[in-house]
Amino acid sequence: MCSSPHFEAPALRLGPTAKELRTSPWLDLACTHSSVITNSAGDPYIPVHRIADLAALLRGADEDPLESLLDADLSALPPVLIQVGSIEVLLSDAELMTAALAAAGVPVRLQVWQRQVHVFQAFADMVAEGHLAIDEIGQFVRASGSATGSASGSATGSASGGSAGGATGRGAGETSAA
16 A cells, blocks of 8 residues: 555565565555545545545554655665556556656556456456456566566557457556656
């Protein structure tokens, strides 16, 4: 959610991560950066009117200085793959995270999966896109070097072909930056 294994690794005396995956990231529990919540009326999973209560529940009594990764130094992060559903409230957080990572010079790839809900990958047995997204995760993890996938540089477009389901119109639109 809002924490990052990369930031927790030094405290746990673990080595740095080689790549990071974020599925439907909610990185701003204070909701100070997501001024316009995309999909507020259509998200069937996260009720917008209760998001502040949910944030308080998740945050608990701890006031984590890394509560919002948007306020942290992201430049040392490894390549990141972000997957998010196009109809979920957290779409704007995923877009903000992508922009912040790109601005910090971190290779990042955002996949916006059409008509998918929050963490749709968990429903892979019921939703074909879940399997396709998991396949994309596998390709990202197996890819060598710091490349985030087939796209390099800064580009926006729709994934096509079988790997992202673009032929059905239900796949992922992608943004990549290096």
